[in-house]
Amino acid sequence: MRRSYFLLVxxxxxxxxxxxxxxxxxxxxxxxxADTVPPQSTMIELHSNxxxxxxxxxxxxxxxxxxxxxxxxxxxxxxxSWSEVGFYIFTSEQSGTGVQWVGDHIRPRVRVPDxxxxxxxVSLSTEVGYQRAFFDRDTWTWEIxxxxxxxxxxxxxxxxxxxxxxxxxxxxxxxIDFSPAVKISYDFTKQISGGIEYYAxxxxxxxxxxxHNQQQQIFPAIDLNVSPKWEINxxxxxxxxxxxxxxxxKGIVGRRFDWGRQKNP
Amino acid sequence: xxxKVNTNQVDLRRAPGSSVFDRREFLHGAAMASVGAxxxxxxxxxxxxxxxxxxxxxxxxxxxxxxxxxxxxxxxAAYNGQIPGPLLRLTEGEPVTIEIVNRLDREQIVHWHGQWxxxxxxxxxxxxxxxxxAGSRSLITFVPKPTGLHWYHTHTAAHRDLKxxxxxxxLGPLVVEPKENPARYDQEQFLxxxxxxxxxxxxxxxxxxVDYIIASINGRMLGHDEPIRVREGQRVLFHxxxxxxxxxxxxxxxxxxxxxxxxDGRPVPTxxxxxxxxxxxxxxxxAIVSMNAPGVWVLSEPRxxxxxxxxxxxxxxxxxxxEAQAPASTNLQWHYQVFADPKPAIxxxxxxxPLVFTSKFEGHGALDRWMINGKSFPATDxxxxxxxxxxxxxxxxxxxxxxxxxxxxxxxxxxxxxKTPTSGVYKDVVVVxxxxxxxxxxxxxxxxxxxxxxHQQDHMDxxxxxxxxxx
Numbered sequence: 001m002r003r004s005y006f007l008l009v010x011x012x013x014x015x016x017x018x019x020x021x022x023x024x025x026x027x028x029x030x031x032x033x034a035d036t037v038p039p040q041s042t043m044i045e046l047h048s049n050x051x052x053x054x055x056x057x058x059x060x061x062x063x064x065x066x067x068x069x070x071x072x073x074x075x076x077x078x079x080x081s082w083s084e085v086g087f088y089i090f091t092s093e094q095s096g097t098g099v100q101w102v103g104d105h106i107r108p109r110v111r112v113p114d115x116x117x118x119x120x121x122v123s124l125s126t127e128v129g130y131q132r133a134f135f136d137r138d139t140w141t142w143e144i145x146x147x148x149x150x151x152x153x154x155x156x157x158x159x160x161x162x163x164x165x166x167x168x169x170x171x172x173x174x175x176i177d178f179s180p181a182v183k184i185s186y187d188f189t190k191q192i193s194g195g196i197e198y199y200a201x202x203x204x205x206x207x208x209x210x211x212h213n214q215q216q217q218i219f220p221a222i223d224l225n226v227s228p229k230w231e232i233n234x235x236x237x238x239x240x241x242x243x244x245x246x247x248x249x250k251g252i253v254g255r256r257f258d259w260g261r262q263k264n265p
Numbered sequence: 266x267x268x269k270v271n272t273n274q275v276d277l278r279r280a281p282g283s284s285v286f287d288r289r290e291f292l293h294g295a296a297m298a299s300v301g302a303x304x305x306x307x308x309x310x311x312x313x314x315x316x317x318x319x320x321x322x323x324x325x326x327x328x329x330x331x332x333x334x335x336x337x338x339x340x341x342a343a344y345n346g347q348i349p350g351p352l353l354r355l356t357e358g359e360p361v362t363i364e365i366v367n368r369l370d371r372e373q374i375v376h377w378h379g380q381w382x383x384x385x386x387x388x389x390x391x392x393x394x395x396x397x398x399a400g401s402r403s404l405i406t407f408v409p410k411p412t413g414l415h416w417y418h419t420h421t422a423a424h425r426d427l428k429x430x431x432x433x434x435x436l437g438p439l440v441v442e443p444k445e446n447p448a449r450y451d452q453e454q455f456l457x458x459x460x461x462x463x464x465x466x467x468x469x470x471x472x473x474x475v476d477y478i479i480a481s482i483n484g485r486m487l488g489h490d491e492p493i494r495v496r497e498g499q500r501v502l503f504h505x506x507x508x509x510x511x512x513x514x515x516x517x518x519x520x521x522x523x524x525x526x527x528x529d530g531r532p533v534p535t536x537x538x539x540x541x542x543x544x545x546x547x548x549x550x551x552a553i554v555s556m557n558a559p560g561v562w563v564l565s566e567p568r569x570x571x572x573x574x575x576x577x578x579x580x581x582x583x584x585x586x587x588e589a590q591a592p593a594s595t596n597l598q599w600h601y602q603v604f605a606d607p608k609p610a611i612x613x614x615x616x617x618x619p620l621v622f623t624s625k626f627e628g629h630g631a632l633d634r635w636m637i638n639g640k641s642f643p644a645t646d647x648x649x650x651x652x653x654x655x656x657x658x659x660x661x662x663x664x665x666x667x668x669x670x671x672x673x674x675x676x677x678x679x680x681x682x683x684k685t686p687t688s689g690v691y692k693d694v695v696v697v698x699x700x701x702x703x704x705x706x707x708x709x710x711x712x713x714x715x716x717x718x719x720h721q722q723d724h725m726d727x728x729x730x731x732x733x734x735x736x
Contacts, residue, residue: 035467115478117464151467151630190471190626225629228469 026051026065027072027090027102029219029237029250031158031183031197032147034121036111037078037256045231045254047072054245060170063134065245069093070102074254082113086127092135103136105129111147121149138169143179154187156195163205175204179215185223193223197235215244229256318406320364322353324375324417324437326397327368331434333481333575334489339461342369342419343434348484349457349508350417350437355409357441366402372421373397377439378547379415379530379693380674382407384713387674389420391643391732392714411676412443413530414455414504414549422726423510425632427463427475431510431546431722434459434484438506441530450502450553454493456482456564458516458544458576460509470665472626472633475511475723479575480566486575487565495556496583502526504551507544510722513667513696515599517541517567517592518580520558525604527551531676533604534689541567541592543599545669545696547720556582563591601682606689612680612706614657618648621661622668622697622719622729632727635664635719641728648717649736650709658705662697668724669696672733673716677705694720709735 026049037043047070054065071093076086086109090102111123125145133139142165149158164177179202185195197219203209221235231254239246329346332338344350355361367373374396376388384392386405397403416438423430438455460477468474483490495501503523507514522538529549542550565577572591579589624633625641634641650656658677662668676691681704697703712735719729 114464114466114476115462117462151628153631154628156629187626187628190629193629225471228471 026245026248026250027070028074028088029197029199029235029248030233030252031181031199032123032125032145032160033156033158034111034123034147034149036082036084036109036123037076038258039078039080040259041078042257042259043074043076043078043231043254044257045074045076045252047074047250047252049248049250051245052247052249054248060137061133062137063092063094063097067095083108083110085109088129090131090135100134101132103129103131103139119150121147123147133169136169138166138171140168141166156183156185156187156193158183164201175206178202178205178208183221185221191225193225195221195223197221197237199237209243212241213243214241215239216241217244217248219248219250221250229258230254231256318362318404320362320404322351322361323364323366324350325366325368326373326375326419326435329434331484333461333479333484334486337479337486339434339479341428341434341461344417344437348434348436348459348481349506350435352455353417353437353439355439355441357409357412357443360406360408362404362406364402364404365397367397367399370399372399373435374420375417375435376420376673377407377415377417378671379411379413379439379549379676380407380441381410381676381711382674384674384715387716388417389673389716391716391730392673409441411530412441413527413532414506414551415439415441415530416457416506416508416547416549418508423722424726425465427465430726431508432463432475436508438504440504449500451499452495452501454501454503456503456505456516456578457484458482458505458507458509458514459484460512460574460576463510467629471629472624473629473631477512477574480514480571481575482565482578485578487563487572487577488579489575490578492561492579492581493564494581494583497556497559499556501554501556502551503554504549505542505544506549507546509546511546512571513543513545513669514571514576515541515543515567515597516564518554518564519562519590519592520560521554521556521562523550523552523554525550525552528601528604528690529676529692529694531691534606535604537603539599539603541597541599543597543696545667545694545720546722547669547671547694548692548696556580559585561585561587561589563589565591567592567595567597601679601690601692601695602685602687604690605679605687609680609686610688611686612655612657612688614706615654616651617657617659619659619661620648620717620731622664622670624664624666632723635724635727635729637717637729637731642718642730642732645731647732647734650707650715650733651736652709652712654709656707656709658707660695660697660703660705662699662701662703665699666721666724667696667698668729669694669720671718671720672707674711674713675707675709675715677707680704680706 028047049070051065051068056066071091073089078084086107088105093099107127109125127143145162160181162179166172182198185193187193199217201215217237217239219235219237224232233252235250237248324344329343330340331348386407388394419435461479463475463477466476524538559582562580563577565572623636671694676693679687679690715733717731718725
């Protein structure tokens with residue numbers, strides 16, 4: 001149960017606004033849980049996101065998102081019982097441009113081992129990467145994402161108060177963005193969980209954007225726990241603010257491969 | 266009462282060559298004797314007006330700080346302030362009186378696991394044994410039977426408090442001396458396995474389970490106890506008890522094999538030799554190892570995770586030096602059938618009782634609810650036994666977990682394991698693998714309420730229990 005939300009980092013300025021307003025490229029829409037992939041295991045996920053109603057025009061040379069199909073391959077390798085490294089390949093398909101490579105990110109992550117017996121799961125992820133200017137004016141970005149989660153009976157809670165920074169691009173001087181993500185879900189059965197995922201980008205931590213210019217997105221989502229080796233998530237998101245794509249359909253399919261791990265008899 | 270004295274002077278009738286409880290027990294015994302003299306005895310539970318019997322053994326349940334290694338101390342409840350509790354050597358057929366003093370701030374009960382004794386002293390309140398309230402004491406008398414390696418332990422629930430029940434140190438070995446030993450041996454060693462510092466985690470199948478950070482043999486992590494010293498040519502009889510609350514353990518000794526002579530204290534018809542032993546929670550194995558490979562070896566869990574957590578002890582031959590060699594985690598196989606009669610007897614049961622094990626999901630953040638025949642204890646119907654009759658119990662495990670199921674006050678005979686007929690193996694705990702069926706025969710010969718349950722603490726706490734009653 002790993003979640004993140006890339007490209008809320010894709011922040012573009014709108015002329016005349018004091019704070020940044022935000023266009024978005026929705027490549028990985030996921031709230032991270034605190035667990036990491038076990039050692040000697042590899043998780044391969046495909047994130048498929050379709051923007052049904054999004055930005056319809058080029059803004060400062062950045063491609064619109066409306067009717068864009070974003071496919072992201074995420075490969076995560078477990079290092080030990082408390083760390084992993086993830087690698088992303090972002091692509092976009094859109095009428096008129098065809099299939100395009102967007103960029104790549106790398107994301108190391110560490111977590112508090114289970115053995116510490118903390119009452120909540122805690123991990124810390126950092127993500128660095130490049131995306132082409134055609135899809136994001138800020139080509140090099142960095143994110144640090146604390147992750148806290150808790151499972152209590154049938155309820156699951158996760159919060160990711162992420163901080164983002166542009167390393168190369170027009171927003172390099174705008175400081176650090178605050179982009180929280182939250183998930184609450186309920187186990188209807190052992191296999192089916194449903195809940196709400198919330199993603200936002202409030203703009204710079206020193207200069208919070210107006211509500212109009214913030215990104216706010218809410219996804220009713222379903223997780224299917226059909227097997228420990230599979231991860232399946234599906235949701236439909238609505239973005240009520242002007243800076244947010246208004247309708248996005250997202251899906252995640254993941255498969256874990258264990259390389260030589262011994263099962264405990 | 267002959268030579269039996271209270272347990273502050275432990276195992277005075279130890280067999281020659283037995284060493285595992287020597288120095289530490291003596292020190293703890295001496296310390297506890299001093300402390301005990303300062304403590305005023307609380308009132309007994311025994312009936313008033315009767316002259317009180319002089320106890321043969323005394324078990325004090327106390328909070329103690331225990332050193333698993335110089336760097337790892339734990340605080341837990343334990344018997345006589347030691348882990349494991351003192352080895353109790355009883356004699357078959359000779360009545361024994363045991364005083365149990367509960368120094369904790371909560372009620373307790375001690376179960377005499379594997380003994381065929383009346384329900385009022387068996388130590389399970391579900392059968393009718395009285396709880397020992399906080400700060401009070403109890404005096405019980407029973408006639409030990411059957412012979413072999415058994416144990417005593419708390420029979421309280423823990424639920425989500427991982428300091429209670431069998432997650433604590435309330436456990437100890439008990440051996441009932443047979444008139445004749447099933448095998449010839451030069452040295453006898455008792456090994457008690459346990460896991461420590463438990464925590465909840467989500468298992469691979471999405472349900473919660475308990476995992477541990479530390480493991481020990483005889484209350485010590487690997488490398489922090491005296492080695493077991495042997496001589497070439499010796500036959501060492503190991504009495505091994507898995508007192509873990511939830512984990513099945515394997516044991517292996519490089520370059521040596523185990524000749525299994527008894528399971529759950531009962532001699533087996535075929536003393537097969539095996540490379541590894543597997544013990545589900547509460548299972549016991551008595552096995553002889555012929556010491557014929559001089560060196561320094563680690564008798565331990567072959568799985569690195571558990572060995573690194575501390576589950577192991579060093580076997581050191583006389584005059585051997587060098588680094589101790591640990592077993593590899595390969596070829597972990599265990600089949601009860603190899604210890605059975607070569608030609609299985611075919612029995613015709615008088616009564617057949619199917620027992621279907623299932624679970625109910627309660628959320629990824631909760632323990633599953635466990636059921637026998639669709640009902641979860643205590644909301645269950647009693648299962649009727651008929652005295653003198655042969656009952657075939659069909660354990661039908663439809664869950665995704667293995668279950669070490671235990672029947673109190675009786676032993677049963679394995680008659681079918683994974684559809685293979687078998688006979689001659691008598692046990693009081695059998696591990697029923699996930700998705701499989703095991704059949705056992707129970708001849709009902711010990712009237713009274715009889716508890717049946719999974720010996721995994723988290724499972725029994727979550728309803729995996731049933732009460733058998735004699736019709």
